[in-house]
Amino acid sequence: MSIFECRSLTKYYGKTKALDNIDLKLEAGQIVGLLGPNGSGKTTMIKLANGLLQPAGGQILIEGEEPGPGTKAKVAYLPDRGFLPEYMTVEALFKLYGDFFKDFNIKKADQMLDGLGIKKTDTLKKMSKGTKEKIQLILVMSRDAKIYFLDEPIAGVDPAARDYILRTIISNYCENSLVLISTHLIADVESVLDDVVFIKEGRVVLHKAADIIREEEGKNIDGLFREVFKC
Amino acid sequence: MLTQLMKYEFKAVGRIMLPLYGAWLIMSILMGLAVTILEKVVAVGIIIGFLYGAVTIACVVLTIVMVIQRFYKNLLGSEGYLMFTLPVKTASHVWNKAISAAFWIFAGVVMGLLSMGIIVMFTEGYTESFEAIRMFFKIVTGFLGAPKVVLLIVEIILLALLMTGEAALKIYAAISLGHQWGSHRILGAIGAYLAFGIVEVVLSNIIFNLFPNMEQDLERIFESASDFMEMQLMILIMALIVLVLGTVYFLVTYKMLDKRLNLE
Numbered sequence: 309m310s311i312f313e314c315r316s317l318t319k320y321y322g323k324t325k326a327l328d329n330i331d332l333k334l335e336a337g338q339i340v341g342l343l344g345p346n347g348s349g350k351t352t353m354i355k356l357a358n359g360l361l362q363p364a365g366g367q368i369l370i371e372g373e374e375p376g377p378g379t380k381a382k383v384a385y386l387p388d389r390g391f392l393p394e395y396m397t398v399e400a401l402f403k404l405y406g407d408f409f410k411d412f413n414i415k416k417a418d419q420m421l422d423g424l425g426i427k428k429t430d431t432l433k434k435m436s437k438g439t440k441e442k443i444q445l446i447l448v449m450s451r452d453a454k455i456y457f458l459d460e461p462i463a464g465v466d467p468a469a470r471d472y473i474l475r476t477i478i479s480n481y482c483e484n485s486l487v488l489i490s491t492h493l494i495a496d497v498e499s500v501l502d503d504v505v506f507i508k509e510g511r512v513v514l515h516k517a518a519d520i521i522r523e524e525e526g527k528n529i530d531g532l533f534r535e536v537f538k539c
Numbered sequence: 540m541l542t543q544l545m546k547y548e549f550k551a552v553g554r555i556m557l558p559l560y561g562a563w564l565i566m567s568i569l570m571g572l573a574v575t576i577l578e579k580v581v582a583v584g585i586i587i588g589f590l591y592g593a594v595t596i597a598c599v600v601l602t603i604v605m606v607i608q609r610f611y612k613n614l615l616g617s618e619g620y621l622m623f624t625l626p627v628k629t630a631s632h633v634w635n636k637a638i639s640a641a642f643w644i645f646a647g648v649v650m651g652l653l654s655m656g657i658i659v660m661f662t663e664g665y666t667e668s669f670e671a672i673r674m675f676f677k678i679v680t681g682f683l684g685a686p687k688v689v690l691l692i693v694e695i696i697l698l699a700l701l702m703t704g705e706a707a708l709k710i711y712a713a714i715s716l717g718h719q720w721g722s723h724r725i726l727g728a729i730g731a732y733l734a735f736g737i738v739e740v741v742l743s744n745i746i747f748n749l750f751p752n753m754e755q756d757l758e759r760i761f762e763s764a765s766d767f768m769e770m771q772l773m774i775l776i777m778a779l780i781v782l783v784l785g786t787v788y789f790l791v792t793y794k795m796l797d798k799r800l801n802l803e
Binding site: 322358359409 | 540543546547551554613617618619620621623624625626627628721798799800801802
């Protein structure tokens with residue numbers, strides 16, 4: 309059984325088809341890039357996996373189970389937007405994650421926070437956009453989850469913050485878990501990816517190991533992306 | 540997990556409402572002073588009266604805003620990305636919001652009574668006012684006996700809590716239905732709320748038509764019963780109606796959030 313599986317997954321927004329009959333299996337123990345241009349269906353797929361949307365057809369399965377309280381307990385999700393209550397302090401957010409997620413590792417969270425110069429008693433409201441994104445990432449990566457869905461984790465932050473985010477992801481995910489990173493900024497994440505999924509207009513157009521792509525195509529993933537998604 | 544949800548819900552609402560309640564109590568004391576000791580300083584009295592009115596209105600308005608906003612923003616806004624990815628059953632989310640709404644509306648009413656009590660305590664005739672209330676209870680207790688009075692008070696409080704919970708669930712059902720209507724969510728929610736009202740009226744008319752003798756039957760039962768039993772029956776009937784409506788609105792909200800959730 310794959311840790312993550314889509315079976316004929318279809319989703320409409322009104323009459324627009326956002327996901328078109330997607331079949332996809334991903335295995336644990338790797339970092340997978342879900343790559344595609346804006347509007348290709350990346351966020352839709354991740355939201356379906358988290359039960360924030362309901363599919364029009366097909367199934368999406370986490371360790372064979374449809375999204376529900378059971379899967380949410382083992383899935384760590386970083387949405388593509390601010391999703392935390394602004395009035396809460398870092399301390400209160402750590403407490404909240406600890407109260408709801410049994411796999412939340414507060415020691416890990418404290419370690420990641422160290423050296424960032426953020427006071428635990430500060431509320432999110434006081435923080436810059438980049439700092440807020442770091443806090444969100446810390447909360448998500450401090451969980452010892454089975455799957456990490458990271459939706460555009462490096463969009464909209466400066467290159468230094470990008471490095472911090474990627475470093476945090478690589479050094480904190482559980483080895484036998486699956487990390488799915490959705491992004492259109494290929495060059496920045498290319499070096500960390502084990503496996504690559506290209507998604508175009510709601511369909512999976514390519515699913516291969518990163519090394520094999522480089523070997524077979526004779527070019528890096530960024531180059532292949534530019535070719536496949538040429539405007 | 541429901542208790543955890545309730546803990547965070549209480550903190551989220553309490554951080555707004557508790558300071559406001561504090562201000563309300565302080566203004567009540569000042570108001571009490573204004574109508575007694577400061578009676579002759581008219582200008583101060585007017586300012587205090589105005590502030591007291593403002594705090595009172597703020598409490599009422601914010602209670603209603605909180606009931607709506609804590610559902611709309613916390614579950615269906617961007618915070619919904621957090622709430623709906625917690626390992627919690629959808630039904631717990633609905634329970635949490637309904638219980639919280641009933642609690643804060645009830646707390647608001649208690650605070651209102653307390654505020655009035657404080658102001659009355661400052662007036663000269665306060666002993667008479669409290670004496671009047673005491674006498675009222677004495678007569679009622681003499682009439683029914685203390686255990687029955689206590690029972691009635693408990694029943695009325697429970698009924699009030701049920702009714703506020705149902706009123707909140709009706710709003711939540713309307714918001715969740717309106718949410719299905721993509722670009723006109725607020726309009727959809729208002730439309731759904733009005734539609735619920737119409738359906739309630741139509742259904743009650745149909746029921747009355749199906750049982751044309753119901754009114755006379757009830758009257759006959761009431762006449763043959765003692766006053767206490769009559770009150771018991773009235774409370775029971777109201778509780779049943781509220782329970783049925785509350786269950787329907789709960790299920791509508793639950794189904795919409797569980798099966799048709801569509802966060803932007």
